[in-house]
Amino acid sequence: MKLSPLAFTFTVLLTYSLAQSANATIYWFTDENGVAHFSNVPTDKRYVPFTSTNDAVAKKTIPGTRDRRPDTPAKVQYGAIIEEIARIYALESALIHAVVSAESAYNATAVSKKGAAGLMQLMPDTARRYGATDRFDPVQNLHAGTRYLSDLLRMFNGNVSLALAAYNAGENNVVKYGNQIPPFQETRMYVPKVLDLYRKYQVSMKLPPVRRGI
Template sequence: MRRGMRPLLALAVTLGASTVAHAHSVHAGLSADGRLVVSAAPAAGLTRFDPHARSPPHRLPSAGGTESTVSVLIDHAAMESGLAPSLLRAVVQQESAFNPAAVSRAGAAGLMQLMPGTARRFGVHDRFDPAQNLRGGAAYLAWLLRHFNHDTDLALAAYNAGEGSVHRHGNQIPPFAETQAYVRSVRRYEAQWIRKLRAE
C-alpha cells in the first residue's frame, strides 16, 4: 500500500485537475525524484488518462498496473462505508479492472461502473473522479448489504442486476447467466484479495 502512495497522488491530482474536464486526455507520471509530471503530450514514463473514453471496461496500459494507484482510495472508501477492503477491491476489479475511465456499453462509468441514477442517488457528481466514484459505489454496496440482511451474494447480485430484480425473484440470485457468473467471479476475486492483503 505504501508503494502505491505516490502513483495515487499523481492519479488523484491529474484526474481532479480542471484541465481534465476540457482536455481530450492528459499524461501524468512521476519523475525520478518523485515530482508529479503532467503533460498534454505523450512522453516516456507517463500514463495516458482519458476521462471521456467511450469504450468497454479495460485495463489502462501501465508498467505497474493501476491497482496500486487507487489502493489508498479504496481503503478509505471501505473504511467510510464499513465494507471489507477485500470485497470492495473485488467489486472494482470485476467492474472496471481498476480503470477509472472505464465506460460500459450501457453507460455505467468509472471504477465501480455507476449508472447516472445511482451516482445521483449517492451524491456522485463526477463519475470519473476516482474518490467520488469509490465513495458512491461503496455506499451503494453497503446499502445493499444492509437491505439484504448482510447476504453478500444477494447484495452482489443486486449490484449487478438491480435490487428490484432480486426482489422479483424471491430474494434469490436472479436466474441470469451474467448475474450468476458475476457473483461467482467477485467472490473468487474477494478470496484472492483476502489472501493477498493478509500477506502484506
Template sequence: MQALFDQELSRQIARSTRLGIAEMVQQQLQRALSGDGENQSLIPSVDRLLQSSPAIGTPPVHRLRPFEPIIEKAARTHNLNANLIRSVILAESSGNPRAVSPKGAKGLMQLMDATARELGVRNPFDPEENILAGSAYLARMLARFGGDLTLALAAYNAGPTAVEKYDGIPPFTETRLYIRKVLSFLRHLDGR
C-alpha cells in the first residue's frame, strides 16, 4: 500500500512542478552524492549510468518567459548565447527567482554571496541583477578558460580554483551532473 501511495505522490509532484521523473531522480542523486562522502563509492556506477542514459528531459522553458527581456539584454551585454543563459538558469534554479540552495546560492543563476558582492549585486533575488551578474560571471569563466564551455560550466559550478587544481573538470559527481544537465538543455534549446 505504501508503495502505491509513494508512486502516486511522485506522479502528482512531477505533474504539479512540471519536473520529469528523470530530473527528480537526478536531483535525488545530486543530493545523495554531494554529502559527506558516505556515498562516494557509488560515483563510478553513477558516472557509467550517466554516460549511457539519454538526455535529461525537456526543460521547463515556460518558466523563463517573464525573464526573456533580461536574458536577451544579458546575452547582448556579455556576448553570450541567450540559450546558454537560459540553460544555466534552468539547471541552477528551474526558473525560480526565489531559489536558495543548501549551500546558500541564491536566485535564478544561484549566486553565492561572495560572488554576488564581487559583482555588485545588492539583491540576489532581483531577476535583473541576478541574471546580469550571473551572465557576467559566466562570460568571465569562459574567458578564463579560453572559451572552453565545459570548463567554464565546471568553474561556474565548482569554482575556478577547483578546475585549475584538477587541471580540468573536478572529479565531483555534482559538477559532472551539472555540466551534463546544462549541455542537455542547451542542445534542446538550440534545436540540436
C-alpha cells in the first residue's frame, strides 16, 4: 500500500503501539518505488522486524544489498521513517542521516563506551528528557534524537556547527566556551565529519545547499 506522508506517520505510530500491546512482531520494508509495506506475517523476503526489542535487529540483513554501498541497507530500513520525522521537526532529512551515520552507522543496537545507545546514540538522561523509553527502538530513538537536535539548532540560532558540537559535547559545554566549539579533540573531529556527511547526503538526495550558519 502506498502511503501519504501523514498516513505513513500515523501508520508507523499505530503499528508500533499495536505491536507493543499485543507483544507481536511487526515486519516492514520499503520497495523500489519508496512505498512502505507493513505486515505481521513476513510473506516477502524483504520484510524485516519493525521493532528492535529483541536480538532480531542485531542479526537481520537485507537480501541483495551486500555488494552495494554501505548505507544502502540503512536507507531501505530507516529512510522513510527519517523522512517523516524530518518533516515533523522541520529539519532536513540529510542532516538527520548525517548524524545517524556518524553516531551509529545506522546500527540500532550500537552502544558506546560512555553509554550512549541506538541510532542517534542517546544518553539515558537525554532519552528520558525526550520521552524515549527504549533507546534501541529506532522510532523512539529517531524522534528523541531529532527533537533534541532541533532544540539545539534553536538554542544556537540555527548554527549547525554549534548544534552539532552541543549534540556531541553537551550544550552546557558550548555555552561554557563562549558559544564556540569546545576544545575537545573528539568534538573538533566530530563537527566537520558530520558537516561533510551532511553535504554529501544533500547532494545524493538532491537537496538545496546548506542555508543555516555553519
